[in-house]
Amino acid sequence: MITIDNNYLKEQIASHLGKQLLHCEETYGMLCVETTKESIISLLQFLKEHSELQMSFLTTMCGIHYPDNKGKELGVTYHLHSLVNNIRVRIKIFFSEHDCVVPTATTLFDTANWMEREAFDFYGIKFEGHPNLKRILNVDHMNYHPLRKEYPLEDATRTDKDDHFFGR
Amino acid sequence: MNDIANIPNNNKAAKGGDSKDSISGEYTTLNLGPTHPATHGIFQNVLQMDGERIHSTEQTIGYIHRAFEKLAERRPYNQITPITDRLNYCSSPINNIGWQLTVEKLIQADIPKRVDYMRVIIMELARIADHIICNSVIGVDTGAMTGFLYIFQWREKIYELYEEACGTRLTTNVGRIGGFERDFSPTFHTKLKKFLKDFPQGLQEFSDLLERNRIFMDRVINCGPISAERALDYGFTGPNLRAAGVDYDVRVMNPYCSYNDFDFTIPLGTQGDTYDRFMVRQQEMWESLKIIKAAYENLPEGKYHADLPDFYLPPKDQVYNNMEALIYHFKIVMGEMKMPAGEVYHSVEGGNGELGYYLVSDGGRTPYRLHFRRPCFIYYQAYPEMIKGALLSDAILTMSSMNVIAGELDA
Numbered sequence: 196m197i198t199i200d201n202n203y204l205k206e207q208i209a210s211h212l213g214k215q216l217l218h219c220e221e222t223y224g225m226l227c228v229e230t231t232k233e234s235i236i237s238l239l240q241f242l243k244e245h246s247e248l249q250m251s252f253l254t255t256m257c258g259i260h261y262p263d264n265k266g267k268e269l270g271v272t273y274h275l276h277s278l279v280n281n282i283r284v285r286i287k288i289f290f291s292e293h294d295c296v297v298p299t300a301t302t303l304f305d306t307a308n309w310m311e312r313e314a315f316d317f318y319g320i321k322f323e324g325h326p327n328l329k330r331i332l333n334v335d336h337m338n339y340h341p342l343r344k345e346y347p348l349e350d351a352t353r354t355d356k357d358d359h360f361f362g363r
Numbered sequence: 364m365n366d367i368a369n370i371p372n373n374n375k376a377a378k379g380g381d382s383k384d385s386i387s388g389e390y391t392t393l394n395l396g397p398t399h400p401a402t403h404g405i406f407q408n409v410l411q412m413d414g415e416r417i418h419s420t421e422q423t424i425g426y427i428h429r430a431f432e433k434l435a436e437r438r439p440y441n442q443i444t445p446i447t448d449r450l451n452y453c454s455s456p457i458n459n460i461g462w463q464l465t466v467e468k469l470i471q472a473d474i475p476k477r478v479d480y481m482r483v484i485i486m487e488l489a490r491i492a493d494h495i496i497c498n499s500v501i502g503v504d505t506g507a508m509t510g511f512l513y514i515f516q517w518r519e520k521i522y523e524l525y526e527e528a529c530g531t532r533l534t535t536n537v538g539r540i541g542g543f544e545r546d547f548s549p550t551f552h553t554k555l556k557k558f559l560k561d562f563p564q565g566l567q568e569f570s571d572l573l574e575r576n577r578i579f580m581d582r583v584i585n586c587g588p589i590s591a592e593r594a595l596d597y598g599f600t601g602p603n604l605r606a607a608g609v610d611y612d613v614r615v616m617n618p619y620c621s622y623n624d625f626d627f628t629i630p631l632g633t634q635g636d637t638y639d640r641f642m643v644r645q646q647e648m649w650e651s652l653k654i655i656k657a658a659y660e661n662l663p664e665g666k667y668h669a670d671l672p673d674f675y676l677p678p679k680d681q682v683y684n685n686m687e688a689l690i691y692h693f694k695i696v697m698g699e700m701k702m703p704a705g706e707v708y709h710s711v712e713g714g715n716g717e718l719g720y721y722l723v724s725d726g727g728r729t730p731y732r733l734h735f736r737r738p739c740f741i742y743y744q745a746y747p748e749m750i751k752g753a754l755l756s757d758a759i760l761t762m763s764s765m766n767v768i769a770g771e772l773d774a
Contacts, residue, residue: 223468223469223706223707251595252595253598254710254717254736255721255734255741257721257734259723260732272721272734274736278609278611278616281616281617283708304598305593305596305597305744306596306597306744308744309740309741309743309744313740331425332424332428333425333428334425341430341433342432346433348433348434348437
């Protein structure tokens with residue numbers, strides 16, 4: 196009997212990804228791995244179809260933006276959950292904002308459809324092969340991707356809210 | 364989302380699809396929503412109708428999008444709680460407490476048992492309120508107004524309890540990071556005892572009106588069904604998934620707030636249709652009642668908040684008389700708390716499914732990124748599949764039984 200825990204999961208992911216496993220750590224009880232966008236679909240498929248792990252539930256996925264990480268500005272985070280073994284994993288990929296084309300996960304999970312549309316809407320990440328990649332929450336004629344860090348929440352021209360006393 | 368003026372130009376479905384106009388074409392286009400009295404919120408569905416049956420559906424969402432994820436990137440952690448109110452506003456306390464639990468997980472706070480139990484009481488009251496709304500509205504959509512009118516007074520009683528616990532009713536902002544802002548008042552105890560004594564009768568009355576009602580059953584059985592496999596593939600959680608027969612409940616699978624102290628069962632359906640969703644919610648209300656009773660009877664003594672001077676506001680009299688307390692008060696109000704850098708995902712069982720918070724902190728005063736896993740945003744995309752081939756009136760019923768809340772859908 197194999198104990199299905201984070202160590203086993205880590206071994207399995209490491210043996211599947213090989214050199215494509217860029218980073219691996221355990222934070223707050225959840226295993227968090229980083230891989231490349233080329234191997235993300237094969238990893239998701241591997242975990243989904245793994246006979247022991249059965250991580251077939253895509254809990255959520257979302258974009259993230261680190262403007263200072265040159266060459267790796269944009270990212271997508273996937274959360275997979277195995278309802279059989281009650282174990283979760285967080286998978287991250289990072290890529291350049293000039294080449295933000297990622298293969299779609301809709302081929303594996305129907306639920307990825309709107310999640311990818313949301314990531315496209317807010318971060319401009321293009322999911323290759325997505326059946327209906329268009330904005331979901333914002334208006335169609337919006338010409339920017341609002342959750343990127345270069346769009347400040349407040350009007351940048353305001354001068355009445357100077358709070359440099361607080362180190363900001 | 365389309366501008367209203369743009370719909371005829373951009374929206375293929377609105378033109379009648381398949382390049383034929385609505386009259387001579389094979390299908391009739393019906394624009395259901397965005398503001399339609401039968402959709403209980405701002406949802407637009409452009410339906411292609413074959414007579415009375417639905418051929419295909421094109422959904423448009425985002426009409427009340429308020430950019431919560433962006434707002435959260437500018438707000439200190441304490442000030443994000445009121446944002447979460449506006450997600451699933453039928454059960455705001457669950458959202459509030461879910462957020463506080465996420466932050467407490469990030470700072471690895473030690474929470475007293477009494478706080479856990481108080482939170483369980485509040486959250487289960489919220490679950491009952493949420494299910495009351497959903498189930499009574501299913502009744503209304505089948506033409507049974509009476510049940511709705513009768514059971515809604517119990518939701519009012521729950522809102523009175525919220526009011527006693529935190530001062531507000533709908534958007535509760537209940538609790539703080541570390542616990543509650545105040546202990547349960549004597550009136551709360553009186554009202555809760557009365558609620559626990561009287562509510563079973565009210566719920567039974569509602570059950571008697573609908574559960575075995577022949578007309579109601581004929582109307583809702585086999586309406587908008589979904590199989591367990593499809594439900595899982597579409598990321599269903601909560602009562603909708605359990606109605607399809609999958610016993611996934613975050614309270615049991617990943618217990619938080621000492622839920623493992625309580626003995627309760629997870630009601631399951633088999634068909635995943637409207638009747639099963641209705642029945643699962645009915646049974647969950649009884650289970651919630653059981654949990655509240657157990658939590659209230661065993662409510663531990665102790666403090667109603669954790670010892671977290673960096674995050675939890677000191678008592679007012681100390682703020683005025685004690686330098687340390689004043690400093691902490693100032694720092695907390697100005698959002699200058701020391702946050703560890705890190706990433707955390709935490710989920711709670713919300714009124715309609717797994718409500719998750721993915722929080723990325725870089726150690727700054729605000730989250731670097733906060734993503735809400737909103738259960739109804741994820742499962743509402745299955746709606747076209749569930750109503751394909753159904754009657755229009757069944758589509759209305761399916762939507763109300765899925766408990767799609769516009770605030771949560773659009774974040």
